[in-house]
Amino acid sequence: MITDNELNKKRLDNIREFVRDLAIPAEALVVERNQIPESLVEVMRANGYFGWSIPEEFGGSGLTTEELALANIEISQAATAFRARAGTNTGIGSEGLVQDGTPAQKAKWLPKLASGEITGCLALTEPEAGSDATSLKTSALLDANNKGRFLINGTKRYITNAPIADLFTVFARTDPDNLGARGISAFLIPKDRVGITAGPEHRKMGQAGSPVSEVYLKDVHASFDDVLGGQLGAGFATAMKALNKQRINLAALCIGPAIRLLDEALDHVKRRTQFGQPIGEFQLVQAMIAESKVEIEAAKALVLETARARDRGEDITTQASICKYFASEMCGRVADRVVQIFGGAGYCADIGGPIEMLYRDVRLFRLYEGTSQIHLLNIAKRIMK
Incomplete structure (x- = not known):
């Protein structure tokens, strides 16, 4: 809307x-x-x-x-x-x-x-809890010496903006007897709280300039006022609400680079000549251009209609997964076609302009906010129940 x-x-x-x-x-x-x-x-x-x-x-x-x-x-x-x-x-x-x-x-x-005075981040994923987020091991247990506070201990991994974050939304298990989603709570932890530290930046394949690292929590004190929403056991439900919307956002983020890549390809096929003519005259090149345009427009239509449905108050859980899966896979295919169209120049950062960078950048889209495989399982589970 x-x-x-x-x-x-x-x-x-x-x-x-x-x-x-x-x-x-x-x-x-x-x-x-x-x-x-x-x-x-x-x-x-x-x-x-x-x-x-x-x-x-x-x-x-x-x-x-x-x-x-x-x-x-x-x-x-x-x-x-x-x-x-x-x-x-x-x-x-x-x-x-x-x-x-x-x-x-x-x-x-x-x-x-x-x-933008402060930067926030979401600290959910752990070394042994990625796609299976409910298996997280980070704990937030009541302090035996002070029943009015929790002690948070654990390690988070792949946390975007953690090295520059001022506020961490940390997900931890507050009920050790409940190993499922209902045992998880969310805490709002500022960076200056004793015991929370961000590790060194991960050395990533792409997305240079976007800092990602582990987050270490060692006896971090948290009060009931720090519990997001003031309700214990509601953390995972909050995460799913945020991620449902974020999956639409991420699907939209996949469309932008695909548009950029196609624009670069359209310019290239008009300028690059082989066998005495622009390579855009070759039908196999035209097919890659056309397939990319079709998929971009399909993803855009899907994402915007799902966004409108959310604005209307509809349950878009299934559609959000469909959006994220389709758009991220689409972007990867477009990036691969454009590298193919550019040939060796698309593989070399010093010759092909942004193509090599964008190719590496978009690879992550199929991994975070739920892998493509997890989304396929989610979609199947919801439509077959």
Whole structure:
């Protein structure tokens, strides 16, 4: 649902200008330094990118699901690090608070997340709890010496923005006798809390400039006021609410790079000549171009319709998985075709421009927020019950 067509157009135009004039020209520097220049982060803050999904009463833009999807399609046409820098604030790092936070928690944290003053992150995945998130081992047990507080212990892995995060939404087992979802609670832990530390950045295949690391928790003190929503045992339900929306967001993020890749390919096939003619004249090349365009448009239609359904209040759990699966697989296929169209230039960072970088960047889309295989199982389970 688009609430104001004129405002939505202005916002998308602003994002396109940022991507074209600032983000894309800085991509090589981001890859070289593995960091987005702080001057560009400041532009993102000033333009309100950190608060897209946070309600207006807390200083955000209060975008609908459809408006957020459209914004994500645009911002993700630059290197994925740009969206990831603000993405945890507009996605999994704030959505739990927006959905289930207490009034006091929302008032304390959401304005700072919306402005970009602080960076949030979601600490769910563990070394032995990836796709099977309910098997997490991080514990939050009542302190024997102080029944008014918990002691959190455990290790989290692959946590986006952890090295720069100011607020961690930590999922831990508060009921050791309940090994399922109902034994898990969520805690809001600031970075200056004694005992919580982020490890060194993982050395990733792609997505340079988007810091990811482990998070270590050693006897971290947490009070009942730190329990997200004030309710023990509700953490996994909160995570699923956040992830359902995030799967639509991520599907939108897969569309942006695919559009960029196809645009690069369309330009290349007109300029590159072989056998005395532009390679775009060859029917096998045309087929790869056409297949990519069809899949991009199909993914976009699927994502936007699912976003509208969520805005209407419908249960989109199955559709969110379908979106994430289809769009991430689509983006991988488009990236592979474009490398094939560019040939050796698509494999070389110093010749083919952004193609090699984008190819590596988009590979992660089929892994995080649920692997493609997990989503296939989820879809089958829901439609066959």
